[in-house]
Amino acid sequence: xxxxxxxxxxxxxxxxxxxxxxxxxxxxxxxxxxxxxxxxxxxxxxxxxxxxxxxxxxxxxxxxxxxxxxxxxxxxxxxxxxxxxxxxxxxxxxxxxxxxxxxxxxxxxxxxxxxxxxxxxxxxxxxxxxxxxxxxxxxxxxxxxxxxxxxxxxxxxxxxxxxxxxxxxxxxxxxxxxxxxxxxxxxxxxxxxxxxxxxxxxxxxxxxxxxxxxxxxxxxxxxxxxxxxxxxxxxxxxxxxxxxxxxxxxxxxxxxxxxxxxxxxxxxxxxxxxxxxxxxxxxxxxxxxxxxxxxxxxxxxxxxxxxxxxxxxxxxxxxxxxxxxxxxxxxxxxxxxxxxxxxxxxxxxxxxxxxxxxxxxxxxxxxxxxxxxxxxxxxxxxxxxxxxxxxxxxxxxxxxxxxxxxxxxxxxxxxxxxxxxxxxxxxxx
Amino acid sequence: xxxxxxxxxxxxxxxxxxxxxxxxxxxxxxxxxxxxxxxxxxxxxxxxxxxxxxxxxxxxxxxxxxxxxxxxxxxxxxxxxxxxxxxxxxxxxxxxxxxxxxxxxxxxxxxxxxxxxxxxxxxxxxxxxxxxxxxxxxxxxxxxxxxxxxxxxxxxxxxxxxxxxxxxxxxxxxxxxxxxxxx
Numbered sequence: 001x002x003x004x005x006x007x008x009x010x011x012x013x014x015x016x017x018x019x020x021x022x023x024x025x026x027x028x029x030x031x032x033x034x035x036x037x038x039x040x041x042x043x044x045x046x047x048x049x050x051x052x053x054x055x056x057x058x059x060x061x062x063x064x065x066x067x068x069x070x071x072x073x074x075x076x077x078x079x080x081x082x083x084x085x086x087x088x089x090x091x092x093x094x095x096x097x098x099x100x101x102x103x104x105x106x107x108x109x110x111x112x113x114x115x116x117x118x119x120x121x122x123x124x125x126x127x128x129x130x131x132x133x134x135x136x137x138x139x140x141x142x143x144x145x146x147x148x149x150x151x152x153x154x155x156x157x158x159x160x161x162x163x164x165x166x167x168x169x170x171x172x173x174x175x176x177x178x179x180x181x182x183x184x185x186x187x188x189x190x191x192x193x194x195x196x197x198x199x200x201x202x203x204x205x206x207x208x209x210x211x212x213x214x215x216x217x218x219x220x221x222x223x224x225x226x227x228x229x230x231x232x233x234x235x236x237x238x239x240x241x242x243x244x245x246x247x248x249x250x251x252x253x254x255x256x257x258x259x260x261x262x263x264x265x266x267x268x269x270x271x272x273x274x275x276x277x278x279x280x281x282x283x284x285x286x287x288x289x290x291x292x293x294x295x296x297x298x299x300x301x302x303x304x305x306x307x308x309x310x311x312x313x314x315x316x317x318x319x320x321x322x323x324x325x326x327x328x329x330x331x332x333x334x335x336x337x338x339x340x341x342x343x344x345x346x347x348x349x350x351x352x353x354x355x356x357x358x359x360x361x362x363x364x365x366x367x368x369x370x371x372x373x374x375x376x377x378x379x380x381x382x383x384x385x386x387x388x389x390x391x392x393x394x395x396x397x398x399x400x401x402x403x404x405x406x407x408x409x410x411x412x413x414x415x416x417x418x419x420x421x422x423x424x425x426x427x428x429x
Numbered sequence: 430x431x432x433x434x435x436x437x438x439x440x441x442x443x444x445x446x447x448x449x450x451x452x453x454x455x456x457x458x459x460x461x462x463x464x465x466x467x468x469x470x471x472x473x474x475x476x477x478x479x480x481x482x483x484x485x486x487x488x489x490x491x492x493x494x495x496x497x498x499x500x501x502x503x504x505x506x507x508x509x510x511x512x513x514x515x516x517x518x519x520x521x522x523x524x525x526x527x528x529x530x531x532x533x534x535x536x537x538x539x540x541x542x543x544x545x546x547x548x549x550x551x552x553x554x555x556x557x558x559x560x561x562x563x564x565x566x567x568x569x570x571x572x573x574x575x576x577x578x579x580x581x582x583x584x585x586x587x588x589x590x591x592x593x594x595x596x597x598x599x600x601x602x603x604x605x606x607x608x609x610x611x612x
Contacts, residue, residue, distance in 0.1 A: 063562065063563065065562065065563075069563070070564060071564030071565045071566060071567075075568060075571075078563070078566065080564055081564070198559075198563070199566060199568040199569075217559075217568065234552070234572060236571070236575060251548070252575075252576075252579060283541070283544065287545060287548075288545055288548075288579055288583070305541045305542075305545070306541070306542060306545055306583070323538060324541060324542055324586065324590065341538055342538065342590065363535075363593055363594060363597065385597060385600060385601045423593075423597035423600075
């Protein structure tokens with residue numbers, strides 16, 4: 001009797017243990033089935049001496065969402081979550097573009113997928129591919145999102161998140177989660193062209209070639225670039241250490257360049273991606289932006305409206321059209337030619353050997369601080385209403401009919417300051 | 430056999446009940462069926478009303494949600510920006526400019542600043558579209574913070590430029606009509 005009871009007990013224990021083990025096996029199998037699978041795609045191609053690289057940015061991924069989108073993202077991630085806050089799309093917004101001496105372009109993209117059906121995830125990773133192709137004209141197109149055409153998410157009251165990746169081939173694959181990270185390596189001498197209209201952060205190494213950017217909501221941190229052409233809207237940090245030449249059109253942006261040869265502002269109209277639907281809103285090529293420049297050879301302002309421009313040192317400055325902008329120069333070495341309106345100009349330190357300042361302006365405040373050792377002639381239009389000018393500090397040199405010419409300094413000099421500014425406040429000291 | 434048993438045997442025929450007419454049974458059955466049907470109908474009616482009311486409730490909720498959509502207040506609250514009272518500051522500054530006038534000759538130049546103000550309104554619509562498409566992305570909060578600073582700066586600029594124009598107009602009149610800037 002005792003033996004039989006023990007036998008039953010041991011049988012029950014064995015069955016219980018088997019059940020527990022089976023349960024763990026099932027849970028393990030489930031966890032394997034729902035595990036995230038990652039794959040890093042790497043492609044490297046040789047390029048010629050003339051290469052132009054066109055790239056989008058990671059956040060350029062096409063998105064089609066129908067239903068509830070909840071977001072709990074960090075600044076460096078472009079992410080979309082479903083109706084219960086489950087993270088569905090997670091794109092690293094940082095696009096690191098390293099430059100090297102090799103004549104090679106390399107793309108590294110890490111994709112992480114999670115799907116209900118493991119086979120779907122494996123199939124998606126198998127179907128994804130990098131498309132680096134060396135075009136006949138030396139042009140290489142880079143898609144940071146490989147061959148993904150669209151990330152689609154649908155949910156509803158009685159429907160949980162239904163996420164699908166649509167590939168460029170038209171194939172749709174069901175997933176739970178997609179993560180993307182891209183890194184590029186390009187030759188230093190390459191010309192780079194970047195486009196994006198969603199928030200992204202671009203970190204670019206030293207580039208001896210040219211950089212062309214059309215960006216909305218972007219941050220760009222660069223070291224050095226040969227020629228920079230930028231069309232920017234609401235880009236709050238576009239920062240470079242040195243640029244040979246730059247041509248910038250922007251609205252509501254912040255641009256900082258520490259050193260440059262020639263910078264041009266507003267010479268070209270903003271690209272379509274940087275415009276609003278109604279173009280009448282903004283006619284100026286540069287508006288409501290803040291520019292901070294370190295050391296420049298020449299700054300040319302072609303079309304500016306209500307910008308704030310601060311320069312540490314500049315040799316030559318030409319302002320063709322500016323309305324309601326503010327210009328603050330710490331040190332001006334040679335010349336300033338300005339035909340503007342309502343534009344306040346402040347020169348903190350005018351070099352004693354400057355050549356020419358010629359300002360046509362109205363309704364503005366102009367302040368010039370000159371070197372005590374400098375010698376120059378100051379010409380003021382007689383019919384202008386000018387406040388703040390202390391005539392007693394100058395000796396009248398000539399009466400030229402429409403202008404009074406004053407002389408500063410004891411030596412003869414070719415340096416001239418000509419001011420035609422009606423309804424202005426003008427101080428020179 | 431006792432007397433009682435004998436009595437039962439003798440009166441067996443009398444004690445047995447007459448068979449009931451089939452029509453009566455049918456009537457009873459019909460009556461029972463009708464009652465059952467009435468109960469089913471009542472149940473179905475109540476179920477239908479409950480489902481209808483639920484669907485109506487859902488529809489009203491969805492329509493209300495659609496009507497509300499995304500607006501400036503909702504977005505400011507989402508990014509915890511209500512503490513800055515941006516809307517109030519903007520409205521106060523706009524209010525100060527409602528009746529502001531400038532000489533007609535200066536009005537066209539002034540349009541540049543007014544268009545920038547319109548551009549900024551359009552910009553906010555762009556933020557709304559972005560949020561509708563991509564949810565509340567964190568950087569939009571930073572953008573909106575800068576957006577309002579710029580908008581307030583712009584309104585201050587408009588005010589100071591009007592003051593400047595009118596100050597010089599008093600000293601050196603252009604003898605043109607004044608026009609309202611219409612913000």
